[in-house]
Amino acid sequence: MPDSVAAAQAGVRPELWRGQEALRLTTAQGDTALVTLQGAQVLSWVAGGRERLYLSPEAVADGQTAIRGGIPLCFPQFNQRGPLPKHGFARNLPWEADAPEQDAKGRTLQRLRLADSPRSWAWWPETFVAELTLTLGDGELQVVLAVENPGATPWEFTTALHSYLRVEDVASAQVHGLDGCARWDAVTDQRLVQPGPVGFAGEYDSVFQAPPSRHLWLQDGIHRLDIHQSDSLPQAVVWNPGAALCSRLADLPPEGWRQMLCVEAAAIDAPVCLGPGERWTGWQHLRVA
């Protein structure tokens, strides 16, 4: 394809995902990402002609129920570690999209924003602005979360970029880079140290201290995905429901667990405290090796 034609297709255009407002990001070489306004949730990332994220075919698309798959954002609470609904409410609310941009490297960039409103006050009284910036380049996707406190009193949050990575077969997938890292096994409630790569044979749900390099990689057969995360996200969560839990999750097909593996960048163990006027950022970067 001539460069001029390819470049003309790069950018962002609106699209509907099962009736829900979404944006399709495209690079000059034809990689794409799809993000819904609900939750600023990336639902698809196609790099090199291959889908890299898992989206459940049974995901609910009603504009407010958490969408099963892609990259949900857990904010301002991770899981049930607090009084809010599980994983907070940012994934349930509609976000606003800014005009798309290109960065200095020619990558496609899209910002989405969520500010406190009567809907968020129903769960959480705080004044906040959350901004999610997606940067799509050839073979890479970066997700940056920025959180600001424009109010007059300090507050705390926990968060995760809860990425559902697509795998051919989770039984033969491995997550590398966590050797020697402290691990809390949420299934058995044990504190352990990880020996070697992480493999999967049944339900798996663990919170790791991320390694100092903040670099993990997923090996899925011959496919490798490099995963970096910011120092401000000091935990990595690895989750696969396995067959039994999967069969109890109405929005996953019975065999869905085989094709998904969540590798999440998170700030969980020590909540982030933001004083008036303060801003925090955290990111996860995915790159096809």
Ligand code: TA6
């Ligand atoms: O991050 C892992 C986890 O907290 C698991 O414990 C599991 O519950 C998962 O998230 C999915 O949560 P959800 O609310 O989206 O069903």
